[in-house]
Amino acid sequence: MKIKIRFGIFISILLLVLIPSVSAHLYGDANEDTYINMQDVTRLERIVLEYDPTTTPADANQDDNVNMQDVTLIESIILEQVPFPGGHLNAAMIFGPSSTLDPANGWNGWYVRKAGIYETLFKYDDKMKLTPELATGYTQENDTEWLIHLREDVVFHDGSPFNADAVVYSFARVMNESNSRSSEYDHIASITIEDEHTVRITTAEPYAPTIASLTNPLVSIVSPDADNLDTHPVGTGPFMYDSYEQEVSLSVVRNEKYWGGGVRLEGATLSYISAGETRALTLESKDNDIARGLPFPQVSTIESNPGLNVMSKETMRLYFIFVNTGKAPLDDIRVRQAINYAIDRDVIVDAALEGVGGVPAAGVFPSIFPWTNVELTGYTHSKDTALSLLADAGITDIDSDGMLEYNGEDFHLTLMTYTTRAAMQPSAEVIETQLEDIGIDVTVELLGSSAIKEAMTNGDYDMAFYSYGVAPTGDPDYFLTHHFDSTAGYKENGWIRYSNPAVDSLLADSRAAMDQDVRKEYYDQVQDIIVEECPEMFIFHENELVGYNTGVMGYAIYPNEITFLTRDMYIGR
Amino acid sequence: MLGYILKRIFQLIPALLLVSVASFSIIYFAPGDPAETLMTGPDGNVNPKSVEEFRTKMGLDKPLHIQYLIWLNNVVHGNFGYSYRTEKPVFDHIKTSFGATFKLAVVSLIISLIISIPLGIISAIKHNSGLDISCMVGASLGVSMPNFWLGLLLMLLFGIYLDWLPVAGYGTGGDLEHIILPALTLGTGSAAVTARLMRSSMLEVLGQDYILTARAKGVPEWMVIGKHALKNALIPFVTMVGLNFGYLLNGSVVVETIFGWPGIGRLIVDSINMRDYMMVQGCMVFVALLFVTVNLVVDISYRYLDPRIRYEKA
Secondary structure, three states: OHHHHHHHHHHHHHHHHOOOOOOOOOOOOOOOOOOHHHHHHHHHHHHOOOOOOOOHHHHHOOOOOHHHHHHHHHHHHHOOOOOOOOOOOEEEEEEOOOOOOOOOOOOOHHHHHHOOOOOOOOEEEOOEEEOOOOEEEEEEEEEOOEEEEEEEOEOOOOOOOOHHHHHHHHHHHHHHOOOOOHHOOOEEEEEEEEOOOOEEEEOOOOOOOOHHHOOHHHHOOOOOOOOOOOOOOOOOOOEEEEEEOOOOOEEEEEEOOOOOOOOOEEEEEEEEEEOHHHHHHHOOOOOOOEEEEOOHHHHHHHHHOOOEEEEEEEHHHHHEEEEOOOOOOOOOOOHHHHHHOOHHHHHHHHHHOOOOEEEEOOOOOOOOOOOOOOOOOOOOOOHHHHHHHHHHHHEEEOOOOOEEEEOEOEEEEEEEOOOOOHHHHHHHHHHHHHHOOOOOOEEEEEOOOHHHHHHHHHHHOOEEEEEOOOOOOOOOOHHHHHOOOOOOOOOOHHHOOOOHHHHHHHHHHHOOOOOOHHHHHHHHHHHHHHHOOOOEEEEEEEEEEEEEOEEEEEOOOOOOOOOOOOOOOOOOO | HHHHHHHHHHHHHHHHHHHHHHHHHHHHHOOOOOHHHOOOOOOOOHHEEEEEEEEHHHHOOHHHHHHHHHHHHHHOOOOOOOOOOOOOOEEEEHHHHHHHHHHHHHHHHHHHHHHHHHHHHHHHHHHOOHHHHHHHHHHHHHOOHHHHHHHHHHHHHHHHHOOOOOOOOOOOOOOOHHHHHHHHHHHHHHHHHHHHEEEEEEHHHHHHHHHHHHHHOOOOOOHHHHHHHHHHHHHHHHHHHHHHHHHHHHOHHHHHHHHHOOOHHHHHHHHHOOOOHHHHHHHHHHHHHHHHHHHHHHHHHHHHHHOOOOOOOO
């Protein structure tokens, strides 16, 4: 026993020596309001004149004296003549790059973009608005030709200039046939240099989402002079590559020459931790300042911690039900509507998502998306409406056993789902009880997603509860066409066996229409029709839950999950 | 001796073949298509054309037995194939991950020995005393406590309440500060098993006639325990420690996942999730090879610990 205790003491002493205690201050923030501005200059002058007591961050240059030199330094910081003392940010991420850091390889573009290393010609801002990034804008010359105007004030981290050459070079790396994702840029027939700061994109056919496709991190603009993009990424972003430990962490440092203005953080380390509880714990221990993807039960723990907080924002991920509209009685629109009325989405969010994991869905798209038909109200829970619709369709409780009968037998439905996403099974079980509440006998079947897909292809199912990202490139066409256009031949449409010529022609028109307002009108109509006819039932939009240290300033969640580190972030305390 | 070793090595071949066939077919029948899984991005978008291209490129469109034979042929030629996910040689990934696992395994083993040997000896000497009972209750607790739970408790205690250690992570190349918690988690688990074994085998030896003789001769008690008893009690203990080390080397999936340790256990889980068949297959064969090798080494080490054990000629 004695030995064990001594061992413990030995380890403890060893550790105490090893680990220095760190406390971060925003030096220059004399009044400790987490901002550096003219108020700090005023406060500092009062401290120097001994009107006010001193504060630790008042010693901006950290020479242990609060004097007029500190005032000068703060003024220089405000004027962006010296770098902002923004500190080093540590963040716990869920997923990270595989082994290469090349954005044109697989999905690595997502991760190096999140680290602030690379940028694209256009991007989506935190309100999902399409905005120029390395471009200044575009001119559409005709249905298939687009001129993209490039920024002229950008240099790569290696000092080489950003120009049309670099753009064409970067696209060629993706469009090269040996790239396993080259077919995603099949719509681009050619991309050529028009002049030093203009490129011309020619599409094979009129393709309205062309500009949106330029936001994909796959087509991040890389430096043509870089030696080895696998191991040493060179981009134009606010942060430059520092080091990478495979599947462990990626470190970046501030890009002093960033075209977008002074970068506030001095550097950052993104650690890749797949276990959600561990990510939350590293936030509590202050090892990390931000933890993405908090597990629902951890949310209240983090919120109750005075130095921490949770930010939540709707994402573009939708949880919904595929309905087999080819199978009686689900081929009857009234039956589908009745089921939709019987589902109480608020209860699902409260019970299965612990009130924090999502928001009830009215239609396909979340409220944060500019293409959402905001007039849709969806289905408000109403047992009476559901029962009367079912009665109209001939489904009633004939034998008064509390369960509904269809064709003389108990009305039974199966709801298939899978468990790889934590919210699926609990949500499906709530739906099961809600439908049983109006007298429909429901079985939840848990299967692998490939088994469900097979059943859906064969038409051997009633309903399947699923989760999709609804607008990967920020354009509404992807989800609507894949699921509801019966002429396009996508597998999702085959699964629901849905065909409405009005929807087909609206979707075809909107793909060819170049005027965004006209497209919006078409898509609004499509969203309206599919909610009315419910070949799919939309349940909830997932929330991204991010835990953060309240000292982190300037952080915003981007709904498309592509942008993470930005020049505005810093450690304010 | 040499003949025995050769015979044992020869016997490994069918075992390894069986392992490779089993793992190849199990993962093949698991739901989920690697081409589709790997071509699905973080946002859930899949391009059917990329999926088809990928399938052809990786030979996934061929029948299962052909895929297996191609793989086997490559392995015989020393090529474990290329990861679907990273398109880099599988062996390179195994090498890096195994480095991390090996480091963790060694530290865990040391921790486990430091805890279990003294505990086992003390319990045996103070047989049936309160000390013995509390040690053994502690050991039973250690065996029954799931690793993930112990890991989380240690994280809470050392990472948050005491704030001495980082909660998780690998640090720079798996430094001491980051290795302690996962190693402690793994080490206490295996110490619980080995301490019990140490105790029972020590008790057995202490009941032998030669111990009585030694005591009767007036040999000091510390020498009876340290020289006569301990040496003989260590034989079954070494077997157990060897087997334990084999398990540790195979990487603990749970501990590596919760602590974010980039070892071979985590590599296997990530590869299974991504349906990276090539990587899973490579890891399985590697792990099987490792395990049988450790067993072999343990068997051979008997001979040196106990000269009475002789191996028959092959």
